[in-house]
Amino acid sequence: MEYRFLGKTGIKVSRLCFGALVIGPLQRNLSVEEGAAVIEEALRLGVNFIDTADLYDTYPYIRRAIERSGIRPVIASKCYAYTREDAKRCLDRALTETGVDTIDLFLMHEQESEHTIRGHWEAFEYYLEQKQAGVIRAVGISTHHIAAVKAAAAIPEMDVIHPIVNKRGLGICDGPVDEMLAAIKEAHDAGKGIYGMKIFGGGNLLGEFEDALRFALGIPWLDAIAVGMQNIDEVRMNVALFEDIEAISRFGGRAAAGPRKALHVDFWCEACGKCVERCQQKALSLKDSKLVIDHDRCVTCGYCSAACPLFALKVY
Template identity: 55%
Template sequence: MEYRELGHTGLEISRLCFGALTIGPLQRGLSPQQGSEVLRRALELGVNFIDTAELYQTYDHIRLALQGFQSQRSVVVTTKSYAYTKEGMLRSLEEALAGLGLDCIPIFMLHEQESSHTLRGHWPALEVLWEAKKAGVVKAVGISTHHVGGVLAASTIPEIDVISPLINSTGIGIQGGSKGEMLAAIIQAHKVGKGIVAMKPLGGGHLLADWASSLDYLLMRPAIDSIAVGMKAISEVEHNVAFFEGRRDLPAPEPATRRLHIDDWCIGCGACVNACPNGALALQDGKAKVVFPEECVFCGYCGASCPEFAIKVI
């Protein structure tokens, strides 16, 4: 496994990052015990970087995986919150520390930042994170984004250490610009010292048929320090680790059979439409509909926003 220093954070991370969305209730729905076994296998094989978020509800899975795990290399967990107020971020921070069973969160990010406007709107939450960093409760502060503008805006703020942008070989899911513009923004961010953690390398499963070339597309880029790959089974972990260690004779994983399911009891409130970062949903005849299926990266954010539990990735 190759390791890199993540920007100027002093954190050394594996280039394969375990994307923990997939094991949680928004996707595969593994129990904390089952999820921890998948994660633990990744840790045993040298993956020392785990990406989660408050939204993903996987703190229990990660805490169990870390319990008693010994390694010369520290495990780096990154989490994210949508909090935009001081109080909200203080709550998120407490929840993460308790949920993960850690005294210090290695990386804490603002979830889903679109531009300098959204960053300004989240300033009180950012100030909490910067104070927490001074106090040694957080080691690095970052943002995640599907938007080219989010990467560009974060690049100009010296106190933001890490950026997690959506990038993949076809550009599926990138907002506010083309794939080329996102790559240019990432290179610029890397040049000014930001650690870069790529997300959605397989477009939420759309690119599984081109699994190897899609991962190589990101692995060959010096500006990308690590790539978060969602994994939900020990076999997937072993497959991905082998690939990241240089094996190129592996079969492609089984094609994804995921789809979005919307139940009849949808009340047409529109919360999921607003929550979708990719504009894949719309209201039609008083119900939510997937109007641009090719834009859906199966992030599960729509499901998390639904007051009726009527929409989910299955």
């Protein structure tokens, strides 16, 4: 397994980061023991970096995987907090539910520009205080926006950026992939740690699996890449491919033919529109009092399901 330092943080991470979203309630909804077993296999094979978020409800999986394996990975989490009080609540929850004393990376979730970063600054100042106290090791943002990457690159206090990037630019909200790559390079050159997400476009690029993976691995400014893995076979395959992309021939058509996730609407949906407001990708709309999904725009993040008061949206 290849390891790199995240920018100037001094934190050494595996190039393959375990994306914990898919095993949790918003997507596969594995039991804690099932999900912990998947994480444990990744840790056993040398993956030392896990990405999660307050929204994902996957802290218990990570805690159980640490208990089962005896391995303490680098943990990155994210939160939507605006205020100091909410920031404290999010951080306390992360520490309590994972059972660790420090969180390696704590990020402001889904930032859009310098304006949203400024709007969350009270929370960010709390994270900076906790970094000074040694409770957080590095701080930063996650984003689907080029503007936010550029803004974070210019802020000295920002250590790490977690941007969306893939060969077709799926899910980038404010421009094409070449502009996102230019922004990522700018941030990298400014000393920021960068780890990418959604390299398969939320499953939309699984039919182009090899090209999508080669594209992401070929981006020199990505210190790590988060990949969602929902079973042990996927863990073993991705570890092998991150170690040597030419090993793809060993897997035949399995890599490209993996199941494509999709967002599904249950019959009890009342078309209240809360999910439409939540979706940054503009993949949801209401038509004739029914929810309509644009699957070409959807990146199957599952965040809309968290906004649904009736739990009528699921990703599988």
